[in-house]
Amino acid sequence: MALVASKLEPAQAMVDEVIEAGHGWTRRIEAGQVVRIVDLEGNQAVDTLFYNAADPSERYSAVDTIREQGNVYLSTGTRLLSSEGNPLVTIVADTCGRHDTLGGACAAESNQVRYALEKRYMHNCRDTFLLALACCTHDMGKRDLTANVNFFMNVPLTKEGGLTFEDGISGPDRYVELRAEMAVRILISNCPQLNNPCNAYNPTPIRILIWNGPLAAPGVAAG
Numbered sequence: 001m002a003l004v005a006s007k008l009e010p011a012q013a014m015v016d017e018v019i020e021a022g023h024g025w026t027r028r029i030e031a032g033q034v035v036r037i038v039d040l041e042g043n044q045a046v047d048t049l050f051y052n053a054a055d056p057s058e059r060y061s062a063v064d065t066i067r068e069q070g071n072v073y074l075s076t077g078t079r080l081l082s083s084e085g086n087p088l089v090t091i092v093a094d095t096c097g098r099h100d101t102l103g104g105a106c107a108a109e110s111n112q113v114r115y116a117l118e119k120r121y122m123h124n125c126r127d128t129f130l131l132a133l134a135c136c137t138h139d140m141g142k143r144d145l146t147a148n149v150n151f152f153m154n155v156p157l158t159k160e161g162g163l164t165f166e167d168g169i170s171g172p173d174r175y176v177e178l179r180a181e182m183a184v185r186i187l188i189s190n191c192p193q194l195n196n197p198c199n200a201y202n203p204t205p206i207r208i209l210i211w212n213g214p215l216a217a218p219g220v221a222a223g
């Protein structure tokens, strides 16, 4: 866990918007730009995928990222690698301390398996991803949904290597900051899940800020 605060000032951000609970969002981020995701009320799960903006068939690879850093948790210093082994983004600041990339995204199917058959019709991240892609891209769809990052989500491993979903370790206004290492498309589902403690059974809004490259100084260690 590497808690590092950012020096970037929200007043200087070129983008500052709130994504409501359960909503999706996608945008092209240029190389060198910095994106901050703020967990406004705490304990939210922010399901996120990254792609090479020029060629979405090159996309985030959880397995390459885990292997290269030798750790299953994401935090400051983690380089999120693509399926071609190239860095897509680097986590340059993090005031939460741990993010998951093992738990995957919720779906109509997993809602039925995990919770109950009648949960099939509840909102889920997979549908939110697809809606966001349908709105904003021409060439992306189901085939592009792969193992994702869950920012602010806590999925600790047991001693035996098992996965457990626990209450989040995030809190109000904690954030994670990402510097784009190439032009990337970022795709977010601000998880609408009502059946899982990952977001305290209560989906809440997040805030997205984006700064241009020259302002993107490295973060400083939190005092």
Ligand SMILES: [Zn+2]
Pocket: 047, 105, 106, 124, 125, 126, 191, 192, 193
């Ligand atoms: Zn979800």
